[in-house]
Amino acid sequence: xxxxxxxxxxxxxxxxxxxxxxxxxxxxxxxxxxxxxxxxxxxxxxxxxxxxxxxxxxxxxxxxxxxxxxxxxxxxxxxxxxxxxxxxxxxxxxxxxxxxxxxxxxxxxxxxxxxxxxxxxxxxxxxxxxxxxxxxxxxxxxxxxxxxxxxxxxxxxxxxxxxxx
Numbered sequence: 001x002x003x004x005x006x007x008x009x010x011x012x013x014x015x016x017x018x019x020x021x022x023x024x025x026x027x028x029x030x031x032x033x034x035x036x037x038x039x040x041x042x043x044x045x046x047x048x049x050x051x052x053x054x055x056x057x058x059x060x061x062x063x064x065x066x067x068x069x070x071x072x073x074x075x076x077x078x079x080x081x082x083x084x085x086x087x088x089x090x091x092x093x094x095x096x097x098x099x100x101x102x103x104x105x106x107x108x109x110x111x112x113x114x115x116x117x118x119x120x121x122x123x124x125x126x127x128x129x130x131x132x133x134x135x136x137x138x139x140x141x142x143x144x145x146x147x148x149x150x151x152x153x154x155x156x157x158x159x160x161x162x163x164x165x
Contacts, residue, residue: 004091011086013060016072022064025119027084029099030056030129032139032150051159053141053148056126058101060084063117065109073105079127080105088133095134102128 015021033054036047060082062069072080081102088095101124108121130140140149146164148155 006088006090006095008097009087009089009094011084013062014083014085015068016080018068018071021068021082022062022066024060024084025063025117026059026061027099028059029131030058030101030126030141032056032129032141051155053143056103056129056141056143058082058103058124058126058129060122060124062120062122065118065120069105069107069120069122073107079103080124081128082122082124096132097134098132100128100130101126 011024011027013021013024013027031054035050035052035054037050038045039048040046079102081100084099084101086097088097103124103126105125106123108123110119110121126141127143128141131138137149138151140147142148146156146160
């Protein structure tokens with residue numbers, strides 16, 4: 001049986017409980033990566049996990065200049081929370097997809113050009129990231145609370161008990 005691809009057919013961005021920030025032209029979600037060291041043993045080099053997650057970044061490109069962005073950015077002590085909601089379509093079915101991202105923020109209003117769509121890029125240095133597809137949480141990474149749930153398994157649970165108890 002051939003698998004029919006999924007298509008993202010719509011996407012909106014909400015911020016800090018303010019509500020709808022606007023439509024997103026493009027979103028680059030954080031990469032979930034673990035640092036690795038190269039180890040040589042038995043005549044082979046292997047990449048071994050250190051158990052430490054790399055710093056995460058996300059980028060949201062909006063096609064409007066909404067004032068809520070700067071309102072959220074001026075709260076240095078409390079980084080803004082973004083919720084990106086989308087609709088996945090596959091073979092006549094629609095599914096919700098939702099990414100939640102929290103972190104400090106850089107704002108790039110780019111170049112202005114007559115006759116071109118407005119574009120505001122937000123770079124988020126991520127402290128919290130969660131991804132839900134069709135209501136199921138696939139990952140939840142919380143750097144401040146040392147939680148790394150992947151498919152409902154907390155990969156840092158033992159490490160947390162070793163260093164915090």
